[in-house]
Amino acid sequence: MTSTEPVQRRTRQRAEIRDAVEASQAFATSQEIHDRLRHSGSTVGLATVYRALQAMAAGGEVDTIRTPDGQVAYRTCTPGHHHHLVCRGCGKTVEIDLPGLESQTRAIAREYGFAEIDHEVEFFGTCADCTAG
């Protein structure tokens, strides 16, 4: 496993972006992160935010989901495999575990002769606060 990946340089921008994602409890899109950074005085470019978040996602540093309307959103999560329960109102996210799903997935793969199965499992709901408000 000779990593041919070029080294990721540490830049001011990436640090700012990383901080911004970590500061959020909810999933945020590249555009949202960019907005926040700009509003707090940063000069990062939008393309840079897109590139950095993609790189971080590829490196497993952040999780990604696709919002119901199709946008990609990022969030710093707990390491290890898990799924998400996301509030449609405020975006608040809870990490959840789905015991049994992995083995069911493997069984299904075997049954139908599919290989390299990947799953996309997310839950969207309305949290107590948003239901009340």
Added chain:
Amino acid sequence: MTSTEPVQRRTRQRAEIRDAVEASQAFATSQEIHDRLRHSGSTVGLATVYRALQAMAAGGEVDTIRTPDGQVAYRTCTPGHHHHLVCRGCGKTVEIDLPGLESQTRAIAREYGFAEIDHEVEFFGTCADCTAG
């Protein structure tokens, strides 16, 4: 429950679109359906295909998924709740059942105080044919 929905008219275009979706075993995007129809001599407009498929999806006549690269794809499926195992290569789709997932979902909702939970659960893999080829 006074249905305020306007009546859906039967038009040549909708019939063509419906036939095209039904003819496909795989999920297909609006653009793909439009291409097929054009190639077989139809004159339907792209916007019409988008509108018709959306309406059919809203009416529960077809299932939709979001492909890994973000496009929306449609397919005529078996009635009743189920999930999909889609081949990344040829798009071949198998409908699968996930016993236990619904009750797990309800339990999770209760635990975290979320309401109106919706789930997005799809599997992507490579089918035997595509692995071989």
Added chain:
DNA sequence: ATCTTCATGACAATCATTCTCATCGCGTCC
């Protein structure tokens, strides 16, 4: 300090999807 190379930022380009609007043609009522 220098040099190599990846990173950045402004902006253009893509691409899926939606909107606009003039026109068409279902479904219906006479």
Added chain:
DNA sequence: GGACGCGATGAGAATGATTGTCATGAAGAT
């Protein structure tokens, strides 16, 4: 068998997220 009202259509423009381009900047190694 018309005439009519209104949803449906189609062409093209508009939108909006994401990606590409390219000249310049600045990490990290020497």
